[in-house]
Amino acid sequence: MRQIRQVLRLAFNDKVSRRVISASLCLHRDTVRDYLVRAAAAKLSWPLPPDLDDAALEDLLFPPVSQRSIRKPQPDWATVHVELKKKGATLQALHAEYLEEYPDGLAYSRYCDAYRKWAKHLKRYMRQTYIAGEKALVDFAGPTMPIYLPETRKERRAQIFVGVLGASNYTFAEALWSQKLPDWIATHTRMFEFFGGVPAVVVCDNLKAGVSKASRTEPEIHATYQNMAAHYATMIIPARPRKPQDKAKAENGVLVVERWILFRLRKRVFTSLDELNAAIRELLIELNNRPFQKLPGSRRSQYESIDRPALKPLPIQHYEYTEFRKVRVGQDGLFELDGCPYSAPWALCRQEVELRVTAATVEILHRGRRVGSHERSRGSQPVIDPQHLSPEHRYVGFWAPDIELKWAADIGEYARSFLKKVLEQVKRKDLGMRAAGAMKRLEKDYGAERLNTACARALEIDADSMSSVRSILRAGLDKKGAESGIQEAAFDHVNVRGPGYYH
Incomplete structure (x- = not known):
C-alpha cells in the first residue's frame, strides 16, 4: 500500500x-x-x-468480487469424490455428466476449483487417488495379542495382519503366530478369499518374508512371494524404505483395527489362535459396516459398489505353498534338503541349482529349466533317481545278477550257464561284480564266440572260476576242442581205458 x-x-x-x-x-x-x-x-x-x-x-x-445473487447448482462433491475412484474416471467426464443435468451449471475450470477446495476439508494425509480394484495395502500392527495356551500354561503373543483395499477402505484382519514366510503367504491367500477377488497390485512393507532386498528403485521380491503373486495374477510393489506414506491406507487400517478391534478385546482371555480369530472376525464385520463420517456409506457399501466389481476373479486351483531355495550339488551328485539327501543329474555336480519345494515334491531347476524332481521325503535315507546317475554309478548302484545273466545270454548258452554257476557261489555283491567284469573283459579281448566255447570247455571239466576260462583262452584249448572234439582211440587195446573210465 x-x-x-x-x-x-x-x-x-x-x-x-x-x-x-x-x-x-x-x-x-x-x-x-x-x-x-x-x-x-x-x-x-x-x-x-x-x-x-x-x-x-x-x-x-480492490473490492471483492461480488457473488451473483442466484448461485449456480453445486454437484454433490462427496459423490464426485467416490466416482473419481472408479477406473477411467476423470473430472472432465464427470463435469460433462454434470452439464447434462444442469446445462447452465459451473464451467469446467470453476468446477475443478470448487472440487479441490472441497477436497481440502478431507484429512490431510489423503494424498493418493485409488482406482477401484487396483491396490490392496498390507501391513502388520505394532501391538500383539496374548494367547494363554492351556497345554503349556504359558503366554504366547500373536501378530496381527491387516489388509485394506485402496478405493473402498474395506478392511481384513487376522491373527498369526509369526511374521515368517509360511504365515505371510497363507494370510495373503485368506485375504484374497475374504475380498472375493484379487487386486491388480499388493503394496507391502519391506519385511524379510516379502522383500529379499529393499530398494527405492529396484527392490527384490522373495521368490516364494513372487510365485504366489504369479498364481493369483497380481503384482507386488513394496513401499519405499522409510516412506510409510506409500502405504498410507495400510497405516490407517492398522490404526483403525487397533482402536476398534484390539482395544475392545484387550480384557478377554484367549486360549487358541482360532478363538482369537473368531473374535476378530465378529468385530471386523462391525468395523466394515460402520458409516463414514465425511463420506456417504460405509466400507462395505463402498466395497460392494466400487471395489468388488473391479477385482480379478480368484483362480480355480487353490494355491499350493511353494518355497524356492538355492543349493550346490555335491561331488557325489547329491544335495541336502531338510536333512535328507536327494540326487541331481550327474552333469550338474559341483554346480548351483534352484529347488522348487512343495509339501509333496522337490523340483530341480537349472537356468530356469526343470531337470528333475523327487517325491519329498521326511526321513534321512537318500532319495536317488537312477536316471540322475552316470552310467558307471548306475551300474554299481543298481547291479543285479539278472542283468549280468541277460548279457551273458547274448554271448551264448554256455557263457550264461558258466556265469550263473560262478555267481551262485559268490556271497557278496562286489565279488559278483568283479566276476562279471572279468568275463566282459575276456569277451572284449577274445570275442564272444571263443568265450562261449571256453565256457563250454570249463563246464566239461567242472571249473568254477574265471581264472579257468582265462587259462583256456590263453592256451587256445577252446580252439583245439572246437577242431577235434574229444580224441578217442580208433582201436581196442588193453592199455586204452576209454572216456567212460573218467566219468
Whole structure:
C-alpha cells in the first residue's frame, strides 16, 4: 500500500506523468495506470482522508468480487469424490455428466476449483487417488495379542495382519503366530478369499518374508512371494524404505483395527489362535459396516459398489505353498534338503541349482529349466533317481545278477550257464561284480564266440572260476576242442581205458 500512496501523491499532488512515476518507483507503466484507474473509480483524491488505513484503502481499490445473487447448482462433491475412484474416471467426464443435468451449471475450470477446495476439508494425509480394484495395502500392527495356551500354561503373543483395499477402505484382519514366510503367504491367500477377488497390485512393507532386498528403485521380491503373486495374477510393489506414506491406507487400517478391534478385546482371555480369530472376525464385520463420517456409506457399501466389481476373479486351483531355495550339488551328485539327501543329474555336480519345494515334491531347476524332481521325503535315507546317475554309478548302484545273466545270454548258452554257476557261489555283491567284469573283459579281448566255447570247455571239466576260462583262452584249448572234439582211440587195446573210465 505504501507504493500506491506514492503513486497517488505524485499523480494528484505533483502532477507527474505516468512515465516519470514508473521510472521513479520502479513500477511498470501498466501497473501505474491500473492504480490510477482504480483510484478514479473509487473517487479518491489527494490528500487521502487521515482515517483511511491500508486495509480500508485496499478494500476501496480492490473490492471483492461480488457473488451473483442466484448461485449456480453445486454437484454433490462427496459423490464426485467416490466416482473419481472408479477406473477411467476423470473430472472432465464427470463435469460433462454434470452439464447434462444442469446445462447452465459451473464451467469446467470453476468446477475443478470448487472440487479441490472441497477436497481440502478431507484429512490431510489423503494424498493418493485409488482406482477401484487396483491396490490392496498390507501391513502388520505394532501391538500383539496374548494367547494363554492351556497345554503349556504359558503366554504366547500373536501378530496381527491387516489388509485394506485402496478405493473402498474395506478392511481384513487376522491373527498369526509369526511374521515368517509360511504365515505371510497363507494370510495373503485368506485375504484374497475374504475380498472375493484379487487386486491388480499388493503394496507391502519391506519385511524379510516379502522383500529379499529393499530398494527405492529396484527392490527384490522373495521368490516364494513372487510365485504366489504369479498364481493369483497380481503384482507386488513394496513401499519405499522409510516412506510409510506409500502405504498410507495400510497405516490407517492398522490404526483403525487397533482402536476398534484390539482395544475392545484387550480384557478377554484367549486360549487358541482360532478363538482369537473368531473374535476378530465378529468385530471386523462391525468395523466394515460402520458409516463414514465425511463420506456417504460405509466400507462395505463402498466395497460392494466400487471395489468388488473391479477385482480379478480368484483362480480355480487353490494355491499350493511353494518355497524356492538355492543349493550346490555335491561331488557325489547329491544335495541336502531338510536333512535328507536327494540326487541331481550327474552333469550338474559341483554346480548351483534352484529347488522348487512343495509339501509333496522337490523340483530341480537349472537356468530356469526343470531337470528333475523327487517325491519329498521326511526321513534321512537318500532319495536317488537312477536316471540322475552316470552310467558307471548306475551300474554299481543298481547291479543285479539278472542283468549280468541277460548279457551273458547274448554271448551264448554256455557263457550264461558258466556265469550263473560262478555267481551262485559268490556271497557278496562286489565279488559278483568283479566276476562279471572279468568275463566282459575276456569277451572284449577274445570275442564272444571263443568265450562261449571256453565256457563250454570249463563246464566239461567242472571249473568254477574265471581264472579257468582265462587259462583256456590263453592256451587256445577252446580252439583245439572246437577242431577235434574229444580224441578217442580208433582201436581196442588193453592199455586204452576209454572216456567212460573218467566219468
